[in-house]
């Protein structure tokens with residue numbers, strides 16, 4: 001069987017195919033480009049560049065359903081994958097239940113870390129509809145916030161879980 | 170933060186020309202045969218430290234190496250199993266007192282646990298690597314695919330075997346003997362914050378008591394050197410002996426002294442030595458209560 005292979009084009013780029021927020025997309029990326037940089041270049045600016053070392057979680061995205069940091073991942077690694085960014089969850093007019101819960105709970109101050117937190121919360125709530133406080137804390141342990149004390153965000157995830165349970169009834 | 174990957178330059182050099190997605194191990198090994206090729210699993214540790222001059226990236230993504238299962242003798246863990254998989258897998262939770270699951274939960278953050286693979290964690294010796302310490306206590310072996318075939322070596326001999334992981338050798342599986350699954354296990358990682366990847370010390374202990382005496386024992390310490398630290402002479406002092414308060418005190422103190430000797434002038438190491446002594450004493454005292 002022939003293995004799939006990406007080769008550099010004459011401009012020194014790989015052409016990768018992936019799905020972003022449900023839409024098929026082809027991206028031209030440099031070998032040294034992180035998935036974070038590529039996403040931002042293609043307009044998905046809700047994914048934030050914080051530490052660039054995988055420590056702060058502001059660049060979190062869902063890759064094939066699980067939350068990951070996109071800054072320590074080469075863009076070429078996303079070839080063939082499904083990516084969901086914060087833009088894929090909801091809009092200002094039609095927010096996702098988790099986004100709405102973060103606003104309602106007053107969990108947002110400067111807002112820089114929030115897209116990453118919401119993406120982490122989405123992964124958690126996709127696999128656990130009734131997480132306890134300990135589980136929420138454990139799951140969001142890679143999302144650093146420099147404004148708040150991590151209290152309102154935990155409340156927001158609990159509220160989001162409630163909203164999601166209600167809407168699925 | 171710096172990414173330290175022994176034997177490779179810490180600079181990402183933009184020479185990569187091809188990315189290959191092998192679907193079988195055979196193809197992966199033969200793709201690595203090409204000069205200037207480098208194997209990458211989840212990239213958490215390698216993206217920013219690809220060896221200088223690398224032209225071909227061999228991506229693990231499509232290899233069928235993400236599993237946890239049992240055969241009659243061993244718990245088998247595929248190299249692409251993530252820390253999150255280990256944390257949540259029912260076999261990892263139930264066997265070996267759940268040490269695999271619990272220790273995996275102490276690796277960094279959820280966002281990293283969802284990515285970081287078992288193979289990537291043990292490929293190169295690093296003091297912060299969590300799994301080698303745990304696997305040492307488990308008496309586990311590492312299966313490696315090479316151009317010449319496959320080899321299985323005990324974790325304790327893995328780094329001295331000098332496999333060129335990522336450029337010649339591919340770790341395919343961890344094998345943990347089920348004969349030890351019912352032993353007593355203990356894990357602790359002492360770090361500044363829960364999700365930090367550095368720790369002052371990481372310990373993984375295993376023991377089996379018979380008639381109030383230690384029939385078998387492995388005390389592995391991480392974060393002291395790039396390899397898990399084990400002191401067989403001190404283990405021998407404990408084996409078969411009655412765990413009296415005096416013996417526990419003396420052996421624990423000796424562990425402290427041994428750890429201190431690695432960097433006698435370092436204050437952090439002095440703290441580490443104290444932790445080594447205290448955790449050993451804590452564990453052994455706990456065993457006497459089980460008698």
Ligand SMILES: Cc1cc2nc3c(=O)[nH]c(=O)nc-3n(C[C@H](O)[C@H](O)[C@H](O)COP(=O)(O)OP(=O)(O)OC[C@H]3O[C@@H](n4cnc5c(N)ncnc54)[C@H](O)[C@@H]3O)c2cc1C
Pocket residue numbers: 053054055072174207208209210211212213214215216248249275276277278281284285286287288289290291292293297298299300334335336338339340341364365366367
């Ligand atoms: C923010 C952050 C926090 C971290 N915290 C921790 C922590 O708390 N504890 C800890 O132990 N580690 C930690 N790490 C390190 C890292 O995530 C782990 O070592 C991880 O398991 C590496 O797996 P990977 O799949 O990402 O490896 P990669 O980055 O893909 O590869 C790492 C190296 O191993 C080689 N390699 C990978 N897979 C194989 C294989 N199957 N066979 C042979 N060679 C292979 C590669 O060639 C490369 O040299 C952290 C990393 C980051 C970025």
